[in-house]
Amino acid sequence: TQLLEQSPQFLSIQEGENLTVYCNSSSVFSSLQWYRQEPGEGPVLLVTVVTGGEVKKLKRLTFQFGDARKDSSLHITAAQTGDTGLYLCAGGGSTLGRLYFGRGTQLTVWP
């Protein structure tokens, strides 16, 4: 059973378009992390959100944590080819010794 569901699984868009990736769960997490993974490399942390309703911006990327801390979204404005990669969300908490990862969204941005 997958604790975190990500959608869509695949996303293929043209450079300059906007997109949103979703990460949903029926469980409450005290923190939600987003990672990006490029081919041949391990995932790299993009952001951590810890407060319900929190919004964080990283240049053209906007991350939101749901009010109930069960879901999160990643919005990319004016996508660039360099945004291509696998985006993973991961939920955790202070009483957990580990993170729970979603299956990821594979984003391809075409020139």
Add this chain to the structure above:
Amino acid sequence: DAGITQSPRYKITETGRQVTLMCHQTWSHSYMFWYRQDLGHGLRLIYYSAAADITDKGEVPDGYVVSRSKTENFPLTLESATRSQTSVYFCASSFGTGGTQPQHFGDGTRLSIL
């Protein structure tokens, strides 16, 4: 250089053989993790460790053995490799509680079992 290093990067072996994947980190992070990544399954946790001599099972521990005699090393052993264990294996570490701190990943070991 500080970081997390996995070796080997690529390994081909035969069914029934024992193989050990190495992971070394230089940050003195208390938590270390082993994941496998397969198409359609994402990252699945095999084992993790909160400190030296403390290990715990993840979602898919069967067929794998870990040890952590030193904080900086966390080797993963496949005692008798099977084709279903063909995968890309990632080691990660984190400072503090494993459920809240960011995890730092190695570049992975691509393992093929023939």
